[in-house]
Amino acid sequence: MARKLFIDTVGCQMNVLDSELVVGSLRRQGFEVVEEARHADVILFNTCSVRQHAEEKIYSALGTLRGHKQRHPEKIIGVIGCMAQKDQELVRKRAPHVDIICGLGQLARIPELIAEVERCRAPVYAVSLGRSEASRPEVEQSFESYDPMREPSMRPTRFQAFVRTQFGCDKFCTYCIVPSVRGPEQGRPPEHILAETQQLAEQGCKEVTLVGQTVNSYRFKHGDGRTTRLSDLLYLLHDVAGIERIKFVTNFPRDMTDDLLQAVRDLPKVCRYLHVPAQSGCNEVLARMKRLYTVEYYREMLARCRAIVPEVAISSDFIVGFCGESEESFQRTCELVAQAGFKNSFIFKYSTRPGTKANELFLDDVPEETKKRRNNDLLAIQNKVSFAEHRRWIGRSVEVLVEGPSKRFLEKSTLEAGGPIQMTGRTMTDHIVVFDGDERLAGQTLPIDIVDASSFTLFGLLKDGQAWSMPAAARELESSEPARQQRLGLPMV
Ligand code: 5AD
Ligand code: SF4
Numbered sequence: 275m276a277r278k279l280f281i282d283t284v285g286c287q288m289n290v291l292d293s294e295l296v297v298g299s300l301r302r303q304g305f306e307v308v309e310e311a312r313h314a315d316v317i318l319f320n321t322c323s324v325r326q327h328a329e330e331k332i333y334s335a336l337g338t339l340r341g342h343k344q345r346h347p348e349k350i351i352g353v354i355g356c357m358a359q360k361d362q363e364l365v366r367k368r369a370p371h372v373d374i375i376c377g378l379g380q381l382a383r384i385p386e387l388i389a390e391v392e393r394c395r396a397p398v399y400a401v402s403l404g405r406s407e408a409s410r411p412e413v414e415q416s417f418e419s420y421d422p423m424r425e426p427s428m429r430p431t432r433f434q435a436f437v438r439t440q441f442g443c444d445k446f447c448t449y450c451i452v453p454s455v456r457g458p459e460q461g462r463p464p465e466h467i468l469a470e471t472q473q474l475a476e477q478g479c480k481e482v483t484l485v486g487q488t489v490n491s492y493r494f495k496h497g498d499g500r501t502t503r504l505s506d507l508l509y510l511l512h513d514v515a516g517i518e519r520i521k522f523v524t525n526f527p528r529d530m531t532d533d534l535l536q537a538v539r540d541l542p543k544v545c546r547y548l549h550v551p552a553q554s555g556c557n558e559v560l561a562r563m564k565r566l567y568t569v570e571y572y573r574e575m576l577a578r579c580r581a582i583v584p585e586v587a588i589s590s591d592f593i594v595g596f597c598g599e600s601e602e603s604f605q606r607t608c609e610l611v612a613q614a615g616f617k618n619s620f621i622f623k624y625s626t627r628p629g630t631k632a633n634e635l636f637l638d639d640v641p642e643e644t645k646k647r648r649n650n651d652l653l654a655i656q657n658k659v660s661f662a663e664h665r666r667w668i669g670r671s672v673e674v675l676v677e678g679p680s681k682r683f684l685e686k687s688t689l690e691a692g693g694p695i696q697m698t699g700r701t702m703t704d705h706i707v708v709f710d711g712d713e714r715l716a717g718q719t720l721p722i723d724i725v726d727a728s729s730f731t732l733f734g735l736l737k738d739g740q741a742w743s744m745p746a747a748a749r750e751l752e753s754s755e756p757a758r759q760q761r762l763g764l765p766m767v
Contacts, residue, residue: 279305280314284331285322287485287523288456289355290428291436293320296354296384298425303385307427312342316350316388318374321357323451325625329357336369343371350391352376354384359401359455360629366397377401378456402457426477431677433480433717437470438462439507443487445526447553448564448632449596449624452487459487461494464502468510475516480717481675482517488526490534505537512541518719519543519675519702524591525550527567527575535582546583547617547704550575551591555610556603559596562636569610576614587617587663587703594652595624595645597636604648611655617663617705618730619656623649657729664727667705671737674699674707674722676715701732709734 279300283293296318297307311317319335322328332353343351352374353365359377366375373391376384379402387398429435443452444459471482484507486492492504502510504522511520520543527550538544554560557568567575579586592607611619623645626638640648676699683696694710699720701707708731709722715736722734 276304276306277316278308278314279316279318280308280311281318281320282311282335283320284328285320285324285356287436287483288438288487289320289322290430291438291485292355292378292381294425294428294436296320296381297428299382299385300388301425303388311339314349316352318352318354318384320355321353323356323360323455323627325622326627327625329361332357333368336372340369340371350374350388352384352387354381356451356455360451362399362401366399373397375399375401429479431716433478433675434677435474435479435482436485437467437474437482438486439467439484439489439492439504439522440486444491445488445566446564446631448562448635449593449627449630451627451630454629456487459491461492461502464494464507464510467507468514471511471514471517475514478516478717480517480719481519481521482511484511484520484522485524486522487524488529489522490525490529490531503531503533505531505533508534508537508541508544512543517543519545521545521547521704523549527552527565527572530575530579532578532582535579538586539583545702545704546586547589547702548579548583548586549589549591550579552610552614553591553593554596554599554603555607556599557606559599559603559607562598562632563593563596564631569606573610573614585703587705588615589617589704590614590619592619592621592652593624594621594648595640597624597626597632597638597640599624599640599648604652608652608655611652611659614659615663616656616659617703618660619652621649621652621656660729661727664705664729664732667724667732668727669724671721671723672701672705672707672732672734673719674701674709674734675719676711676717678716679713680708705732706730707732707734709736711736 279297281293281297283289305316308314317339319332321332339351343349350373351371353372354376355378357365358375362375365372374387374397376387377400380400383400387400390398426432440459440461442457442459446453474482490504492507494502496502508520511517525548530550538546552572553563553565555569560568576588579588592611594604624638624640626633676697678698680696680698695713696708697711697715698706698708707722721737723737724732724734726733
């Protein structure tokens, strides 16, 4: 009988991708994925350390499994990813029933680590070197490059996939733990990225999202002295047959070069969407964050994006309540958000992270209550801006890559009723669109007329007279029960 694996993933797209790769390697060892930790032989938590809240959630989940592990000592519990890399000792102390602690650079070893626990019945640990523990090449090597095995069932949908462009980050923003846990920035060779994209296209993938902590800093130096930039990579991937859309996240404002913006403008498969976190609208705060730009620079960068790429949609991240953020500093951020026309912004309350420069140098002096209020205030401003930004699409027709039934529809689950199904998808500018349709539309790119909009969603109608055809074999496959469950994100049992 197949051994059963449960994996819980928190954090960014990078973690979603890491989990896909771990599941890929374990499936090849005969594991099948289950939806409930209690039914699994191996329980893995792929963790995030960016904010304390994410860590506490994992400790709490581990706590609830303590009794289960006592009753079933043969079950294997693993903590993998950022928290494992950063806090191996602490995880051991707070959750002594954990069998595997495996850092980011060692994920390829998971099958071997599981076998070792089974053999020795003792906990095993595998983490990469800390950034100050050895020379840069040695540290780089200890973050073993690991993207060999893709696993379609773990993707956002069967026709969308993430592809990593680089590991790590070298920016060292003072609040951020990522450079310590994900290690030095290392671009993957373009030919590896191309080969992986070709393989994904052969598996039916239509949209790839290139992921890197600062994806637009991507630079690969070849042995012969040539350099491949992100713009060059976009040209390279644009030729892959079957790939219809290419996105990339996340961008660093200082590295938003004209060659990249021109590539976004000139390549029809590249989405006109840029996620470029500003973090703050106040120069003093930006300096304390060591973001390496001023708000004036950021505003000019936005203007440049819009001048070069007409109709580009831009989104951002902000941290409120960073050390020393006065009411006046916060007002500067409110002004930026009110004026910048972001499609949306992700807003976070500052969470001090041991191991970062900010934790060492500055006092976390903004009270929690103030952080909460600023978060709500900024969100209210952004929502107003998003509302206006979304409503300008009303009356226009957009191309939507259909992802599947909307979450709300699935929650209400009127599937058996036989009426129209509320479907969801995204435009080339990353706007979410919902419309009444049919499950079989998932994976197709369709013209939709936008008739209404909220702050987060465009509401549309399938264009009149639009007919869709599907080859008979695909129709048969589509109607099979497992395929239906997978498409709907339902548990595969
Ligand atoms: N506290 C709060 N938010 C943070 N981010 C990164 N580090 C912290 C922190 N210590 C946010 C930034 C980043 C996003 C992924 O997480 O806004 O862009
Ligand atoms: Fe963290 Fe800054 Fe690197 Fe982004 S650019 S991962 S915020 S250090």
